[in-house]
Amino acid sequence: MNNTSPPVVLSEGLAFRYAAGGGLSRADLSLRAGTMAAVEGPSGSGKSTLLALLGLILSPAAGSLHIAGTDTAALSPAGRDALRLRSVGIVLQDLGLLTFLNAWENVAAAFGPRLSRHRTAARAMLGDLGMEQLADSPVTELSGGQRQRIAVARAAVKEPVLVLADVPTSGLDPKNANSVMSSLRSCAERGAAVLLVTHSAAVAEVCDQRYVLGSGGLTQIELSSFEGDASVRSLTSSALREAARVKGVRQVVADYPSVxxxxxxxxxxxxxxxxxxxxxxxxxxGEFTGPLGPDEVVLPANAQGADFTSLLGRSVAFGYTKATGGASGTRAVVKLKIVALYDPGWQADGPGVAYLSQDTAALLAAARAGRSAGDFRDREGAQSAVVVVVVVVVVEHQRQVAAVTKSLQDKGFSASAVSDRVRDLPGLFGAADLAMRLGVLVLALGALALGAVRAGDSARARIGQFAILRILGAGRPELRRVLLGEAMLSGGVAGVVGVLVGTLLSASLAGPLSDVLGLPIMVMDALPGPAWATAALLLPAAGLAAGTLFGSREALRRDPYLTARAHG
Structure with a gap:
């Protein structure tokens, strides 16, 4: 392993929040070629979200991410898909194998939809993992361990610079788990950086680095101040500055409660x-992606009979107390913009809490105490503070947190670790011609509408498969081309069948119509002209294709990965 080589993965302040809540609050990573690292943490801590961000499936709400020296923030969606297809291999938590493909076809899917071009490479990779004899087997007939190794083979076959594995040994017996870990280790030995999520301490221990995520992705230490307890340091400005200077501390945020x-x-x-x-x-x-501004506030959606939904995005006047004497005070007003509303059921700090920036919170707390903000912070200080620890040497992450906590305690602080969290003739013949024209129009419009509906239904029915193809590097334009190809094939078949049925029906009606109209109608006269036949032949395909283009744009407007994740 070359420790002087530039990192394959470099992220700083990487964060993401799902619309329904949860996600990743922050991740700072540095991972070099040839390294295998583990990510540990409880459910909901953001481990799978972190892999989706590193795999360029999700775009971060905040922070920076460089993959193989490329600043991903500068890439278009197509550029992100291209970089993932070229440089990233992913082993999904649910394996993500396509059940309608056999083993080698699943491995070849890593290169995109043209599977036959990559048959040799796929079979060779399976051979490297001792599975060459199973290359033509349907994946539904394989054991859990065999399927997992196919998933690893798919991730490694492109020789990517980064391999991401989401709980790769889950549900496997020790022998199969060791086989999978050996496969991942061989990826690192070929020069890839390997990052895996695991719930197993034994798996994490064989990795070169260990990242431990708490809820939201941070590991923190809480400082507390107790009024009247002289043995605990007050969290004044000078004390907080001293805490910030402790080795390993990245940030200190003080809490100033008020009303x-x-x-x-x-x-x-x-x-x-x-x-x-x-x-x-x-x-x-609403939303916020970073620290709140001094004129911003986050409120519960409702509290104490008040519904704040209609006020979202507005600047609202709030009252607060400004002390004027020992037991007296006046009411003052501050205007704050409500930038977001949270679920009132969340009561980590009690019911109906308004969240402010550190400076605004200090201003209100100081006014309540009858002091200026600066004087209050210098003399009385915060009630509590959160110390965010920098993870410099990842393998020593947990020991570092303990060391920082001990250092703060030695300086007199009450410090404790906390968990983070898709025609021209009249009469009958003129009427017949008009009817034919109208029929062609109806056919075109019907095909157009059917194509749009079909695209939406098809996209929704196959959202899981599309999500897997997205992860393997297929962009939304490629997914639209899949739907378009299916629509043109269906429309072409419908056009041919329609022309044949129409021709046979017209020929069979030539005799009966001659009798009814008293006119000699030859079979050839009853057949549609070349223009009509061409229209009937092509319109279903063209209409379905056009409808599919519109329908798929709408159906795939939201990334299939996010849709699949939202529906479990």
Missing amino acids: LYAEENGTYDLASHTLTPDDDLPVVE
Whole structure:
């Protein structure tokens, strides 16, 4: 392993939040070629989200990400798909094998939809993993361990610079688990950086590096201040600066509790706190991607009989107390913009809490104490603070947290580790001609509408397969081409069948119509002309194709990966 080589993965402040809440609060990673690293952490801590971000399936809400020296923020969606197809191999948590393909075809799918071009490479990779004899077997007939090794082979066959594996040994017995880990280790030995998510300490121990995620992706330490306890340091400005200088500390955020009152729009009084890095709020409306500004606030969707939904995005006047004497005070007003609303069921800091920036929280707390913000912070200080630890040497992550906590305790702080969180003739003949024209128009419009509906239904019915193809590097344009190809094939078959049935029907009606109309109608006269035959032949395919283009654009508007994830 070359420790002087540039990192294959370099991220700083990488964050993502799902619309329904949860995600990843922050991830700082540095992973070099030839290295195998493990990501550990409880359910909901953002491990799978982290892999989706590194695999360029999701775009980060904040932070930077470089893959193989490429700044992913500068890439278009097509560019991200191309980089993933070229440089990233992914082993999915549910394997993501396509059940309508056999073993080698699943491995070849890593290169894209043209499987036959990559038969040799796929079979060779299976051979390297001791599965050459199973290359033509349907994946539904293979054991769990064999399927998992096929998933690893698919991830490794392109010789990517980065291999991501989501719980690759889950459900396997020790022998198969060791075989899978050996396969991943061989990927690292070929020069790839390997990052795997695991719940097994034994698996993590054989990796070169270990990242431990808490809820939201951070590991933090909480400092507390207790009024009247002289043995615990007050969290004054100078004390917090001292805490920030402790080796391994990246940030210190202080909490200054206060109260916001209704000045308009109802009657309520909300406890207010600083929004700290460990506050993984379940946002239901609005959004914020970083620290709050001094004129911003995040509120519960409703509290104390007040519904704040209609106020989202507006600047609202809030009242607060400004002390003027020992037991007296006046009401002051501050205007804050409501940038987001969270689920009121989330009560980590109590019911109905308003979250503010650190400076605004300090201003309100200072006013309540009858002091200026600066003087209050210098003399009385915060009630509590969150220390965010920098993970410099990842393999020593847990020991470092303990060391930082111990250092802070030695300096007199009350410090404790906390968990993060898709015609011209009249009469009958003129009427017949008009009817034919109208029929062609109806056929075209019907095909167009059918194509749009069919595209949507097809995309929804195959969302799981499309999500897998997205992860393997297929862009949404390629998924639309799959639907378009199916629509043109179906339309072409329908056109041929329609022309044949129409011709036979017209020929069979020539005699009966001669009798009814009293006119000699030859069979050849009853047949549609070349223009009509061509129209009947091509319109179903063209209409279905056009409808599919429109329908698939709408059906695939949201990334299939996110849709599949939302539906479990």
